[in-house]
Amino acid sequence: MEFVKLTKDEFKKFASNHDQASFYQTVEWGHLKENNNWEMHLLGLKDKDKIVAAALVLSKITPIKKKMFYSPRGFLIDYNNYELLEEFTKKIKEYVKKDNGIFIKIDPYLMYQQRDINEHFGFNLMLEALQPRWIYVINTKNKTIDELLKDMDRKTRQIIKTNEKYNIECREIGFDEISKFKDITKHTGDRREFIDRPLSYYENMYNCFHDSGILKIIFAELNADGTIVELRKKKEELEKDYDNRKNMHDNNIVHTNEKKYEQKQTEIMHNIERLDNKIKEIEQLKEKYGNIIVLSGILFLIYGNEVVALVGGSYKEVMNFQSFYYLNYKMLEYAVLNGYNRYNFYGITGDFSESNPLYGLYSFKKDFGGEVVELIGEFDLIISKPYYYMYKVAFACYHKLKNVKNKIRLINKR
Numbered sequence: 001m002e003f004v005k006l007t008k009d010e011f012k013k014f015a016s017n018h019d020q021a022s023f024y025q026t027v028e029w030g031h032l033k034e035n036n037n038w039e040m041h042l043l044g045l046k047d048k049d050k051i052v053a054a055a056l057v058l059s060k061i062t063p064i065k066k067k068m069f070y071s072p073r074g075f076l077i078d079y080n081n082y083e084l085l086e087e088f089t090k091k092i093k094e095y096v097k098k099d100n101g102i103f104i105k106i107d108p109y110l111m112y113q114q115r116d117i118n119e120h121f122g123f124n125l126m127l128e129a130l131q132p133r134w135i136y137v138i139n140t141k142n143k144t145i146d147e148l149l150k151d152m153d154r155k156t157r158q159i160i161k162t163n164e165k166y167n168i169e170c171r172e173i174g175f176d177e178i179s180k181f182k183d184i185t186k187h188t189g190d191r192r193e194f195i196d197r198p199l200s201y202y203e204n205m206y207n208c209f210h211d212s213g214i215l216k217i218i219f220a221e222l223n224a225d226g227t228i229v230e231l232r233k234k235k236e237e238l239e240k241d242y243d244n245r246k247n248m249h250d251n252n253i254v255h256t257n258e259k260k261y262e263q264k265q266t267e268i269m270h271n272i273e274r275l276d277n278k279i280k281e282i283e284q285l286k287e288k289y290g291n292i293i294v295l296s297g298i299l300f301l302i303y304g305n306e307v308v309a310l311v312g313g314s315y316k317e318v319m320n321f322q323s324f325y326y327l328n329y330k331m332l333e334y335a336v337l338n339g340y341n342r343y344n345f346y347g348i349t350g351d352f353s354e355s356n357p358l359y360g361l362y363s364f365k366k367d368f369g370g371e372v373v374e375l376i377g378e379f380d381l382i383i384s385k386p387y388y389y390m391y392k393v394a395f396a397c398y399h400k401l402k403n404v405k406n407k408i409r410l411i412n413k414r
Contacts, residue, residue, distance in 0.1 A: 003091035006044040006054060014044070014051045015076055020109040021304025023214060024072035024131070025056050032208040033058050041069075043095065045088045053077040053088040059101065063394045066387050069096050069104035072131060079110060093381060102387045107131050107378045132347030133377050136362070137306075138332065138370035141341040145333050151369030156325055163220075163326035165234075167227050168295065170330045173217050175210075178202050181217050184297045188313025197311075202299070209301065216300045218331065220323035222293040224286035228279055235275040242268045285318065295323035300331055305341035307331060328368065343370075350374065 006014075008027045015025050023029060030040035037060060044054040055074040059067045077088055096104050107130065138148065149157055173181065182199045189196035209215035242265060248254045249261055285293050298312030309331065314324050328345070335343045345365040349358045356362075382388045 001052070001087060002046045003088075003095070004044050004046055006042040006051070008042065010044070010051065011042040011054055011056070014054050015056075016304060018054075018076045018304070020073070020076050021306075022073040022109050023209070023301040023303040023308065025074055025076055025109075026212075026214070026303060027056070028208045028212055028214060029072065030056050030058065032204055035204050037061075041095075043092065045084070045091065053084060055088075055092065057092070057104065059096075059099065062102065062391050064102075064387060064390050066384070066391070067096075067099060067101045068391065069099075069101050070130070071104060071106045073109040074106050075108065079108065089381065093383060096381075097383045102384050102391055103380045103382045105130070105378060105380050107133075108376050110376045111373060130378065133375045134348050134350045135373050135375065136345040136348050136365040136370055137373050138343040138345075138368060139341070140332070140335045140343050143336060145336050148332060148336065148369065153367040153369075156367040159322045159325045160329050163321070163323060165230070166321065167223060167230060168321065168323055168326055169221050169223065170327055171219050171221060173219055173297075175203070175206055177219075178206055178217070180219075180294060181297045181299065184294070184313045184315065185311065187315055191316055205299070214301055214303050216302065217297060218300060218327060219297045220295045220327040222282070222285075222295055222318075222321065222323075224282050224291045224293055228282055228286075231275050231279050231282070235272055235279070238268055238272050238275070242272070293318065295321050296327055298324075298327055298331070302340070306344045307335040307340050307342075308344040309346055311346075324364075325367075332368070345370070348372070 012027055015021060018025075027040075027042070030038075030042070034040060038058040039060070041057040041059065042054070043057055044051050046052065054076045055071045057069055057071045057074065059069045062068050071092075075085075075088060075092075077085055079085060092104060140148070149160075179199060182196075182202055185196045185202075206215060206217070245261070245265060245268075249256065294315070295318045296312065296314035299310050301308045301310050309328060312324070312327070332343045345368075348362045348365060349356060351358075352362060353359065380388070
């Protein structure tokens with residue numbers, strides 16, 4: 001077999017149809033990382049003229065003037081073919097060593113199973129790794145949206161129905177509105193106390209992924225005028241119902257249980273008051289934000305067999321609409337209608353106790369049905385042990401300094 005550098009077209013064709021297909025293993029991801037001074041390598045193993053293994057590998061100069069290599073969610077290979085895995089790993093190791101590398105990190109897109117690889121970083125429960133080891137997914141293969149709705153929590157189904165009643169619409173935005181998306185993620189980051197990416201990162205992601213059909217940024221929006229019209233119609237219907245029931249009761253047209261009559265009338269009146277309050281709320285929002293009110297947004301990456309909800313958020317002032325549920329539901333519907341095998345809610349933590357500060361992240365995703373997937377984790381294939389441990393010390397110092405700076409930034413925002 002021959003170890004080769006692949007052309008972009010060769011790599012794209014092989015990667016897009018592979019069982020471990022991931023947006024991380026794309027030429028587009030390589031171009032995105034080039035904006036942050038990473039170098040992209042498209043490496044493959046050919047049996048005659050057929051590609052049997054491949055990997056997008058990134059490299060970067062470290063503070064100790066040697067290179068680190070990283071194959072995000074790589075390799076693209078049959079991990080059950082040990083001879084093939086051994087051969088490709090050997091060739092990758094030789095390539096990295098020749099290019100002044102210290103080690104190569106991989107975090108395969110595989111459910112957990114033991115592997116005899118150089119050094120494994122344990123089974124982290126939180127989000128400490130470069131990519132999340134715990135993810136939450138819904139299997140959409142050969143499923144209908146009605147089947148998926150049945151698997152959802154009753155509260156989730158009710159929220160979706162309510163959003164439909166409010167005529168909340170989901171719309172894909174273009175490059176000219178990315179600053180609006182950044183505003184959403186900034187507000188969410190400030191509220192949840194995490195450091196958001198800069199605007200330039202989202203712009204670069206759009207430029208690298210959108211034209212390939214991989215990236216979609218979707219907004220959930222409220223049309224204030226249209227919603228107010230519908231709510232007023234519903235309110236008028238309830239008022240008529242209330243008056244008709246009262247007329248029939250007062251004139252003894254229909255005999256009914258007095259207690260049940262009062263209970264039903266009270267229920268109708270509560271619903272009228274609720275609608276009236278919602279109308280007033282939307283009118284106030286319209287006055288502040290205009291007729292089209294952005295409620296939430298999510299950046300999706302669509303590649304291989306899955307739709308990934310990568311990052312998003314919502315505004316605190318309109319969180320009671322719970323549009324984040326509806327936005328995910330509409331893209332789950334998109335996954336079903338377009339034949340994708342799974343909908344990936346992306347990262348969660350492996351600590352499922354309610355005392356975990358990030359439990360709400362898991363709870364929200366769990367309400368849609370689906371399952372937790374535990375991936376195999378990160379591995380470092382070490383090329384030079386002395387330089388590797390020098391790098392680890394340098395990286396630990398850098399990481400501590402970065403955490404201190406982030407904490408200071410969060411404190412200054414308060």
